[in-house]
Amino acid sequence: MTDRKAIDILLIDDHIMFADGLQSILNSNDNIGTLKSVTSAEEGYQLIAQEPIDLVITDIGLPKMNGIELIKKVKARNITVPFLVLSMHIGRELVKEILYAEAEGYLLKKAGKVELLNAVDRIVNGGTYYGSEISSIMMDLINDKKPNKLKTRAELTSREREILQLICRELSSKQIASELNIGVCTVETHRRSMFQKTNSKSVIGLIRYAVENNLAMWD
Incomplete structure (x- = not known):
């Protein structure tokens, strides 16, 4: 990644093995500062409300409060932390939900290490990152709503x-x-x-x- 500032990341995923692998990838990069991992949106929300975080990486299918509900709750409080959603699933309705929750990024879990780090870099530097398959659906949805x-x-x-x-x-x-x-x-x-x-x-x-x-x- 290109930004020299240490990036503080919160990871929210209840699949421990996947979360461990993701932490290993992120920790391999010198730009990562603090990396915290929790297994529920409720835990994540408490940390987001209390601590400065540069990026939240979250799964969608979390117990009780799901990832999309978390994003909406955080945005409603005008907390400016950006979100990168990771999911195994893609579909028009799911993309629509994530788009209108205003997540800054959406990446499929089948993506590789390089794409993940590129997504993180772009989002923490004020951009967005939607995978190519997702971007196509997203633009169709926006055009439909003109x-x-x-x-x-x-x-x-x-x-x-x-x-x-x-x-x-x-x-x-x-x-x-x-x-x-x-x-x-x-x-x-x-x-x-x-x-x-x-x-x-x-x-x-x-x-x-x-x-x-x-x-x-x-x-």
């Missing part, structure tokens, strides 16, 4: 729209800053402004807004 009448796209400044288009291309804040020759703090300021204007709680929420308002552009 309203007949556009929302108030004039709310965003020209610079904000420019940054939003780069966000849709899955660039991190650092990459956007380099592309536009501005500071990372400036990018983050614009992101916070867009969150407020679009009533979004995550980068995925901004992408949804962009697609629904014909502001998204891909190469």
Whole structure:
């Protein structure tokens, strides 16, 4: 991974053998700082509410409160920690649930080590990561939800729209800053402004807004 800052990660998975393997992969990278692992969403929520965490990696099928319910609960409290969902399953309804919970990433458990570390790197640097199979379903779902009448796209400044288009291309804040020759703090300021204007709680929420308002552009 490219970021030199130590990354504090919380792993939530009730399959101990899988969680142990995932911890081994993550600990092999020098950028990982603190890595904590719990087996339930309830335990995870308590840690998220009490401690600074850079990324939560969670399974979906957890006992009692599932992973999607956890994401919604955390986002409802405006806690800004990003989520990477790991699952063995893929399907239109599942992708829809994760998309509208506004998880920053979704990766199938069959993914390899390199893709996992790339996903972690991109998300902690302010981007998103949805596997290729998942991205295709996600874009179909967003396009299906396009309203007949556009929302108030004039709310965003020209610079904000420019940054939003780069966000849709899955660039991190650092990459956007380099592309536009501005500071990372400036990018983050614009992101916070867009969150407020679009009533979004995550980068995925901004992408949804962009697609629904014909502001998204891909190469």
